[in-house]
Amino acid sequence: MSGNHTKNPNEPLGPNKSVEFIEPPQDSASLRPDPKNLFADGAPSERALRALYRKSVISVNDFSREQVVSLCKLAANLESVEITAYHPLDGKLIITAFFEASTRTRISFESATLRLDGKIISIPEGGQTGVKKGESLEDIGEMFNAYGDLVIMRHTETDAIERIRKGLRLPIINAGNGTGEHPTQALADWYALLKWNPGLAEEAPITEPLSLGILGTPGSMRTVKSFLRLALTFQQHIKSVTVISEMADPLGEEMGEEIAAAGIDLKTTNDMGKYLPTLDVIYMNSIVCVGDHYSAMDASYKLNKDSEIKKGAVILHPLARLDELDRSLDNTAHNLYFAQAHGAAFIRQALLICVLGRLYQLPNDIKLSE
Numbered sequence: 001m002s003g004n005h006t007k008n009p010n011e012p013l014g015p016n017k018s019v020e021f022i023e024p025p026q027d028s029a030s031l032r033p034d035p036k037n038l039f040a041d042g043a044p045s046e047r048a049l050r051a052l053y054r055k056s057v058i059s060v061n062d063f064s065r066e067q068v069v070s071l072c073k074l075a076a077n078l079e080s081v082e083i084t085a086y087h088p089l090d091g092k093l094i095i096t097a098f099f100e101a102s103t104r105t106r107i108s109f110e111s112a113t114l115r116l117d118g119k120i121i122s123i124p125e126g127g128q129t130g131v132k133k134g135e136s137l138e139d140i141g142e143m144f145n146a147y148g149d150l151v152i153m154r155h156t157e158t159d160a161i162e163r164i165r166k167g168l169r170l171p172i173i174n175a176g177n178g179t180g181e182h183p184t185q186a187l188a189d190w191y192a193l194l195k196w197n198p199g200l201a202e203e204a205p206i207t208e209p210l211s212l213g214i215l216g217t218p219g220s221m222r223t224v225k226s227f228l229r230l231a232l233t234f235q236q237h238i239k240s241v242t243v244i245s246e247m248a249d250p251l252g253e254e255m256g257e258e259i260a261a262a263g264i265d266l267k268t269t270n271d272m273g274k275y276l277p278t279l280d281v282i283y284m285n286s287i288v289c290v291g292d293h294y295s296a297m298d299a300s301y302k303l304n305k306d307s308e309i310k311k312g313a314v315i316l317h318p319l320a321r322l323d324e325l326d327r328s329l330d331n332t333a334h335n336l337y338f339a340q341a342h343g344a345a346f347i348r349q350a351l352l353i354c355v356l357g358r359l360y361q362l363p364n365d366i367k368l369s370e
């Protein structure tokens with residue numbers, strides 16, 4: 001184990017100060033798996049985390065499996081302690097530029113930053129920047145170089161990330177680009193699953209590999225696409241993937257080829273009743289971004305507390321929800337979606353600490369392996 005993370009400029013609250021451990025909230029019957037389960041048997045890899053320094057995150061394919069597991073373990077540590085006193089992002093300035101509506105992603109990134117004692121320039125309505133006058137994203141990227149240390153951007157258009165990167169030399173985190181990807185949502189999804197079943201963090205297949213079900217259309221929904229793409233890095237733990245969609249070809253060519261190449265047993269169907277009772281993990285979504293407006297897709301697949309859901313199965317939903325996910329499920333042990341949303345702040349803390357190079361400012365009670 002390496003303990004001091006190389007250097008600690010934060011002497012008064014430095015490595016010898018013991019951290020204050022906190023307990024997860026238990027405010028309903030919804031699942032709130034204890035984050036300590038995830039790092040009890042192994043520390044995050046310092047080497048894997050350090051490799052994220054100054055790296056942009058555009059797709060889940062920007063992470064190795066070791067990095068995903070290590071980020072989840074670091075997030076579990078951060079979720080277990082009072083971290084603010086260590087000021088991990090002291091002096092760092094983050095720009096959140098949202099050209100599309102958001103509740104969770106922008107606010108959890110901003111909460112994560114502020115709890116780590118970083119600062120935020122928040123642009124909740126990107127349309128009020130120079131784009132309103134016709135300014136290009138490339139020029140806005142050039143301006144951002146002088147204003148902050150990291151950019152987090154959401155945009156309605158899939159190619160917006162590549163456009164701003166033409167002018168930007170800071171690292172950028174994709175917070176959702178059109179129908180493209182939402183990589184930090186997928187991190188939050190798998191962070192929730194790894195806390196629920198810490199065996200998923202191991203190389204050896206879990207005793208009972210999972211049947212994953214998707215109620216949605218990965219080809220059109222960026223959250224579902226990123227979730228499924230990241231699932232491929234956990235393929236030894238997955239028995240099958242069943243995509244339940246109103247569309248005839250819900251995956252699109254690219255995703256279909258990726259899943260086939262991973263050798264996962266894949267079914268696509270529009271018959272929810274047949275497959276629902278077989279699923280261990282159900283990932284659902286219905287809101288899709290279509291240009292500058294939203295529409296509902298696969299909204300005919302609705303779940304409530306009387307649905308034939310397997311005992312022990314969990315539901316993930318990136319939220320916001322419409323009526324496909326009934327509130328009667330909120331107070332049941334199928335509800336992993338609130339833990340998924342709450343945990344997002346901690347996985348985003350972990351990512352910000354790594355991309356901004358502040359692992360050394362963590363307390364020594366947070367152990368990293370070589």
Ligand code: CP
Pocket residue numbers: 101102103104105106176182185318319320
């Ligand atoms: N999950 C998610 O992306 O939610 P927001 O649209 O509220 O950010």
